[in-house]
Amino acid sequence: MSSISLTDFHPWPDLAVLGAWASLGFVVGAVYFRALWRTTLWLTEAGHGAATAALTVLRLALLVGSLVVATLQGPLPLMATALGLIVAKIVVVRRVKGTTP
Numbered sequence: 001m002s003s004i005s006l007t008d009f010h011p012w013p014d015l016a017v018l019g020a021w022a023s024l025g026f027v028v029g030a031v032y033f034r035a036l037w038r039t040t041l042w043l044t045e046a047g048h049g050a051a052t053a054a055l056t057v058l059r060l061a062l063l064v065g066s067l068v069v070a071t072l073q074g075p076l077p078l079m080a081t082a083l084g085l086i087v088a089k090i091v092v093v094r095r096v097k098g099t100t101p
Helices: 015-044 049-073 075-097
Strands: none
Touching: 015 049, 015 075, 049 075
């Protein structure tokens, strides 16, 4: 039987790792919401059908892929990634809010 040492037991992951997941979520969220803004602009214009469809598929694949990878790492990386996505949404929406197409 092996003994358990309290010095080897880390109930919380490193904060740097969670910060990296939050940063990944922020980058993915910024790309996703900027691409969403571009998609809505293209939907109001004529002649961008294929580009709009391709951008929609790519942004959804990026979002789902990053969340699946975070899910495979555990609940805390997933929550950190989601927090980064939410912060990116706030930043992008505030920046885009004042612009006119």
